[in-house]
Amino acid sequence: MKKSAKPRIVRSTAELAEYAGLARTTVSRVLNGHPGVKPKTVERVRRAMEETGFTPNAAAMRLRGKGDYTVGICMETLFTPPMVTKLALLQQRLRQRGVKSLIEVVESGRVHEVVQHFRSMQADCITFIGQFDPAEITNQVAMLKRLKVPHLLIDQSGIEGANTVTIDREQAMHEVVAHLYELGHRSFGLIGMNRPVETVRARLRGITSALAKHGLDIARDALSLDYLVDREHDFAFGREVAAAFARRDDRPTAFICVNDEVAAGAVVALKEAGLRVPEDASVVGFNNQDICLMSIPTLTTVDQQIDETVEAALELILAQTSKPLRRSVARLIPAAVIRRDSTGPVPSARRPRS
Amino acid sequence: MKKSAKPRIVRSTAELAEYAGLARTTVSRVLNGHPGVKPKTVERVRRAMEETGFTPNAAAMRLRGKGDYTVGICMETLFTPPMVTKLALLQQRLRQRGVKSLIEVVESGRVHEVVQHFRSMQADCITFIGQFDPAEITNQVAMLKRLKVPHLLIDQSGIEGANTVTIDREQAMHEVVAHLYELGHRSFGLIGMNRPVETVRARLRGITSALAKHGLDIARDALSLDYLVDREHDFAFGREVAAAFARRDDRPTAFICVNDEVAAGAVVALKEAGLRVPEDASVVGFNNQDICLMSIPTLTTVDQQIDETVEAALELILAQTSKPLRRSVARLIPAAVIRRDSTGPVPSARRPRS
């Protein structure tokens, strides 16, 4: 648009050179910042690029082995806010480091397909975010290791030989239990903790051992009514299960929920049953999503420490720039309990004599 | 792993052919499904691929002009649930059609950078989802048109000469106003409707003309207290603004909110002020997010018709496979009011004499 010069579509450095009245090699040297080119010539090339909007062909550069370092990011779902946050943050941090990223959302059972796509795009590292089918992901990791393609799993634990970054769910539940125990709670309701995925199982293990540490027994001192409600673990699930709890005489004094939506639903149901939160019942969520601040009272929850997770992931990805890691690395990020208004001292009538 | 054959890393069709004991051209014919190859040979190649995990180099194929049709998707944000839903659905539908997609999340002011990346990756169509800076996006669209690169904007209106798919926000607000008018409401509170972005302005225009159609005047019969609260338009914003409304004598009977979070906040504030929803005040949200069903009462809102939007987008993207459209296309998707429990008849004390 500048000097209304010959507006033309330029598709290669050769054409760009022709447009600028230079040799292709000269243009190439300018593009790659080589020395021995007059500033005036550099300016001519720069100007030609601007006028034509030319961009070097990434395919050709990659073929020639001079492409950008590229990470393929495999998302299990985009419907869980913390996952999306991790994705957005990771891509942002990668870009800051000059690393390109490719993103694909994968339907279950099609992980191989997406991994193939990334491999065909010559991704230098393949990263998975979310909780995939263990068998499927194990296969993929094995294949990638055999082919010496660097990889990283975020938020997926329990995969042998894989590089992983994940928050320490067991430790997180230890802190939750400790927090509730300090408040005097001795009976616990578990809501949505029966999902047969490793990320929930790990939490259940944490609860079990944490209770044991305080002399309690999960089989005796905790209760789950999940089987009563057959639906995904969302707000309505929490509401229905908590409503069932509220109708029982042996109602626990504290509820540990699988996520914040479920916890928010539980709070609503408890209030609808005439109970006060936290005076009559405490509720803890998981994830520290926005909804925690929308619930009344605000929700005590576990923060996933997304910043730290992404930072560790970034580090591991960059550590594999040249070649795969010698030994597989599993990084555990400590989680933090965020204390808000949905947890409080156990009701005096039920206070344990200590 | 199968026959524990020579496990080797194969990087090109030439190496694959060597591995299988065939000529590279023969392997190539198999890969491209050409006729004149014995089934037994096809099987040999298939097996070699499986054993070595070989994947053709996408860069080379693209360079040769035989790459997959690829769409670059530019996301303005991943923090708005409807946007993410559109993204996930669009990518899924594209994959079903054999179209590859690249996704990048863009920070404001860096659109050009991302577009350049897509162009260097030889994306065949560049799609933008979300509400970008108008000046920036106008520039980018102009450049893409000049370079004859197909493009599409989703959820962005008001860009001259661009191909767009977006819901009809004016019509949506007409329906909202009609719904409330039928219920007897004659005075309206607008919450979060003052944001200077086209997608909100369009709604405001819709409200204005809809009110006019019913003989009302937005300047006289609607009220905004947005200026009292300086923060992004989230749950807390809705709560604070609605609290301010509740303290006034000239409180409107119906509240039209910029999104569902704000509406949910407004409902909470109204209830905290001792008002009943919908008996004393009606509230309408926008987007039909999950939170609508978590609010008590459930929220009346406007559904974005994401399925239809994505379907229309898909159609427009595929229509540009060979070359850009002759004339730019702007598709408006009709939105739908979802009537739930947060809207009801106007309080009898204020019922208009009709």
Added chain:
DNA sequence: CTAAAAAACGGACACGTGACTGCGTTGTTT
């Protein structure tokens, strides 16, 4: 067993780029 048809082979080219080489053309300095 032989001839014909089918299949596989091997070489060449193009795609756009970066890097290298040798050679010509400037422009500056002595």
Added chain:
DNA sequence: AAACAACGCAGTCACGTGTCCGTTTTTTAG
């Protein structure tokens, strides 16, 4: 004016793929 850098030019190769074409090998039909 001559010497000499500094700079720019033209040509070449490699990367991995698809495709074409002529040749050789294998298979099938008679």
